[in-house]
Amino acid sequence: MAIWSNNYHGSMNEKAFEFNSSIDADARLVYADIAGSIAHAKMLGKTNIIPREEAEALVNELGKMNDELQDGDLNIDFSEEDIHSFLEAELTRRLGAIGKKVHTGRSRNDQVATALKLYSVSALEHLSSLAANVALALSEKAEQHLETIMPGYTHLQRAQPITFAHHLMAYTEMFLRDKSRLDDAKERVLHYLPLGSAALATTTLPLDRAFTAEALGFKDFSRNSLDGVSDRDHSLEMLADMSIIMVHISRLAEEVIIWSSQEFGFVKIRDTFSSGSSIMPQKKNPDIAELLRGKSGRVFGDLMGVLTLMKGLPLAYNKDMQEEKELLFEAIDTVTFCLEILPAMLNDMDVIEEAMLTASQKGYLNATDCADYLVEKGIPFRDAYQITGNILKECEEQNLTLENFPLEMYKKHSVAFDETIYKKVDLKECVIRRNVAGGPAPERVKEHIDAVKTKLEDYRIIS
Numbered sequence: 001m002a003i004w005s006n007n008y009h010g011s012m013n014e015k016a017f018e019f020n021s022s023i024d025a026d027a028r029l030v031y032a033d034i035a036g037s038i039a040h041a042k043m044l045g046k047t048n049i050i051p052r053e054e055a056e057a058l059v060n061e062l063g064k065m066n067d068e069l070q071d072g073d074l075n076i077d078f079s080e081e082d083i084h085s086f087l088e089a090e091l092t093r094r095l096g097a098i099g100k101k102v103h104t105g106r107s108r109n110d111q112v113a114t115a116l117k118l119y120s121v122s123a124l125e126h127l128s129s130l131a132a133n134v135a136l137a138l139s140e141k142a143e144q145h146l147e148t149i150m151p152g153y154t155h156l157q158r159a160q161p162i163t164f165a166h167h168l169m170a171y172t173e174m175f176l177r178d179k180s181r182l183d184d185a186k187e188r189v190l191h192y193l194p195l196g197s198a199a200l201a202t203t204t205l206p207l208d209r210a211f212t213a214e215a216l217g218f219k220d221f222s223r224n225s226l227d228g229v230s231d232r233d234h235s236l237e238m239l240a241d242m243s244i245i246m247v248h249i250s251r252l253a254e255e256v257i258i259w260s261s262q263e264f265g266f267v268k269i270r271d272t273f274s275s276g277s278s279i280m281p282q283k284k285n286p287d288i289a290e291l292l293r294g295k296s297g298r299v300f301g302d303l304m305g306v307l308t309l310m311k312g313l314p315l316a317y318n319k320d321m322q323e324e325k326e327l328l329f330e331a332i333d334t335v336t337f338c339l340e341i342l343p344a345m346l347n348d349m350d351v352i353e354e355a356m357l358t359a360s361q362k363g364y365l366n367a368t369d370c371a372d373y374l375v376e377k378g379i380p381f382r383d384a385y386q387i388t389g390n391i392l393k394e395c396e397e398q399n400l401t402l403e404n405f406p407l408e409m410y411k412k413h414s415v416a417f418d419e420t421i422y423k424k425v426d427l428k429e430c431v432i433r434r435n436v437a438g439g440p441a442p443e444r445v446k447e448h449i450d451a452v453k454t455k456l457e458d459y460r461i462i463s
Contacts, residue, residue, distance in 0.1 A: 010038050020319075022082045025326040030076065030083050031119035031196040034066045035085065036111065036195060037102055039215040040444075044104055047208050054098045054255040061094055062087075062102075062319060082109055087378045105205040106198055109229040109317040116325065118216065123332050124186040128179050130339035131245065132459035135175040137343035139452045140170040148265065148441040149427050150356035151365055158363035161427045166440035170446050176452070181241045189234045193218035197228030202314035206269055235328045236310065238301040238349035242335045246296035249338050249352070253292040256349065267379040268350040288345055294333050357427075364392055366425040368401050369433075377416040387413050 012020065038059050045055025053446055063149050065087070068074035092098035103111075142165035157293075193216060196202060196209040202225045209221040222228030259266035269286050277283035281382040292380035305327045309320050367388055374384035402425040410417035423429055433440040 006068060006095040017081070020081065022322050022325065023076070023078050023086065025329060026083045026112075027076050027078070027324075028071060028329065029103070029112075029115045029119050030087070032068075033063050033087055033111070033115040034086055034214065036114045036116055038076075038173065039061045039212050040106060040195060041102055042122075043208050043212045044101070046211060047206055049205050049207075050101050050104060054101060056093055057098050058091065058102050061099075065090060081175060083109075084115070104221050105203045105207050107200075109195040109199050111136040111332060112195045112230055113197075113231070114216070116236060116328075117194065120189050120238060120328075121186055121217075124182050124189065124238065127225050127242070127245075127332070127335060127339065128182040128186070129459050131175045131179040131182060132337065132456045133202070134399045135179070135452060136341055136456050136460055137166045138172040138175070138345050139449045139456075140439045141346050142166075142172070142445065143350060145353070147428070148351065148353045148356060149360050149431060151310055151360050158359070158365055159367060161360050161365045162440040163254055163356075163442065163443045163445060164353075164356060164447070167440070169445060169452075171252050172448075172452055174251075175245075177243070178245045178248060181244065185234065185237050185241055188237065190218050192220055192222040192231075194222050194228040194231070197222055197225035198370055200226055200229055209225050218402055219437060227229065230313070230316045230318075230321075232306070232310055232321060232324055235324055236306055239299070239306055239328060239331055241298075242331050243303045249342060250293045250440070252342075256289045256345075257286045257293070260289075262284075264359070265352055265355040267352060269345075270348040270350065272348045273345045280375055284288045286443070288341065292338055292342065292345075293367050299334055302327040302334075360404075360427055361401065363404060364395070366427060366430050369425055369430045370402055370421070373421055374414060374416055379414070379416060391449070401444060429450055448460050 041055050041058035041062065044050045045052040045059075059219050067413050069076075074090075076083070077089070080089060088099070088102060089104055093099070102178070110276065144294065145164040145168070148164040149161055150164050150167065151158040152160045152167070193209065193213040195216075196207045196210055213219070213221045222231070256269070258264055260269050269284070271284070273286075273288045274284045274288040277285065309324055309327075313320060327427055370391065371381065371384040371388040374387060375381050379387070391402070391410065394409065395401060403422065406415065407419060407421070410421055431440050432442065435444060437444060
C-alpha cells in the first residue's frame with residue numbers, strides 16, 4: 001500500500017501504480033535517504049516534536065538498516081513505490097508506531113530533493129577524482145614524449161611543429177577545468193538544504209532547520225519553501241558539466257581514431273582496446289575510442305531531457321520531476337565509465353614517433369620560423385612573410401624543403417640569409433626555441449607536467 005493511501009483516496013490502478021513507481025531508478029538513493037532521515041529524526045527529538053527516546057530509536061534503527069544494506073543482510077523491496085516508501089515501511093515493520101513518526105514535519109517532496117542533493121555530492125566527488133586521474137594519465141603519457149616532434153594543426157592542416165607531449169597536455173588542461181567545475185558544483189549543491197520545506201509551504205511544527213542543515217553538511221537551509229522543493233538547478237549544472245566532460249572525451253577519442261588510421265599512423269591501439277571485423281580478417285577497429293566519442297550523444301540527450309522537463313513547470317513540485325532522476329543517473333553512470341576506461345586506453349596506446357616526425361617534415365611547418373629569422377635581421381614581419389612565401393613557392397616547384405633549400409637560393413630572395421638559417425628551420429630547434437610559458441619547448445612542458453602531478457598526486461586511482 002502506498003504511504004499516501006487513506007480512506008479519502010482510493011486504490012490506484014495496478015498499471016498506473018507501476019507507471020507511477022520509481023523505485024527501480026531511485027534505489028541508489030537509499031544511503032542518502034537514510035542519512036537525511038537520521039538527521040531529521042535527531043532534529044525531531046532535539047525540538048521535542050517527538051519524544052527523545054523515540055527519536056533515538058529511529059536513529060539507531062536507521063543506522064542498523066544502513067549497515068545491513070551494506071552487508072547484504074537487508075534487501076530492498078522493489079514492490080514499493082519508491083525507496084523512501086520502502087525505508088518508512090521497513091522502519092514501521094521494525095518499530096511499529098514509532099517508525100511511522102519518521103515522516104513527521106516533512107513531505108516526500110523535500111525528502112526526495114534532499115536525498116538527491118546528498119547523492120549528487122558523492123557523485124560529484126567521485127567524478128572529480130576520476131577527472132583528476134585522467135589528467136594524471138595524460139601527464140604521464142606526455143612525460144614519455146617531451147621531444148617527440150609532431151605536426152600541430154589548425155583546420156586539420158599541418159601548421160607548426162610541436163611535441164606530442166604538448167598536444168596531450170592541452171587535454172590535461174581540459175580535464176583540470178572539468179575537475180574545477182565539478183568541485184564548484186559540489187559547493188553550490190551544499191548551499192541550501194531543502195529539508196523542512198515540506199510539500200511546498202513548510203509546516204506548523206517548530207522545526208530547527210539550521211540544526212538539520214549543519215548535521216548534513218549544508219551551509220544554510222532554503223529560504224523559500226517553494227524553491228526548496230522545486231529547485232533542480234544542481235542537476236542541470238551537473239548535467240551541463242558532464243556534457244562538457246564528454247565534449248573533451250569525444251575530442252580526444254576523435255584524435256586517437258584519426259591518429260590510429262593508416263592515413264596518419266601516429267599511434268597504434270593495442271588489441272586490448274580494439275576489435276576485429278566479422279568479415280575482414282585484417283581489421284583492427286578503434287571501437288573503444290569510437291564508443292567514447294559516441295557516448296557523448298547520450299549525455300547531451302540527458303541534459304536536453306532535463307532542460308525540457310523543467311522548462312515549463314509551474315511551482316512547486318510536479319510529478320514530471322520524477323523523470324529527472326533517471327536521466328541524471330544515466331549521465332553519471334555513462335561519464336563515470338568513460339572516465340574510468342580512458343586512462344587504461346591511453347596507457348595501452350603505442351606512439352609511432354617516426355611517423356609523427358615524417359609528417360612534421362612535410363608541409364613547411366617551419367615557415368613561420370623562417371619569417372621570424374628575417375624579423376630578427378631587422379626586416380619588417382609583413383615583408384618577411386612575403387619573402388618566405390616566395391621561397392615556399394620555389395621549394396614546392398623544385399620539390400625541396402626549407403631544410404635543404406640551397407643557401408644561394410635563399411640569398412636570391414634576401415641578402416639577410418646566411419648559413420644560420422638551417423639551424424633556425426630545424427624542426428627540433430623550432431620547438432626548443434618556443435620557450436615561452438605555455439609553449440611546446442620540452443623545458444616548459446616538463447614544468448607543466450610537474451605542476452600537474454604535484455597538484456593531483458592525491459587523486460591518483462590505481463586501476
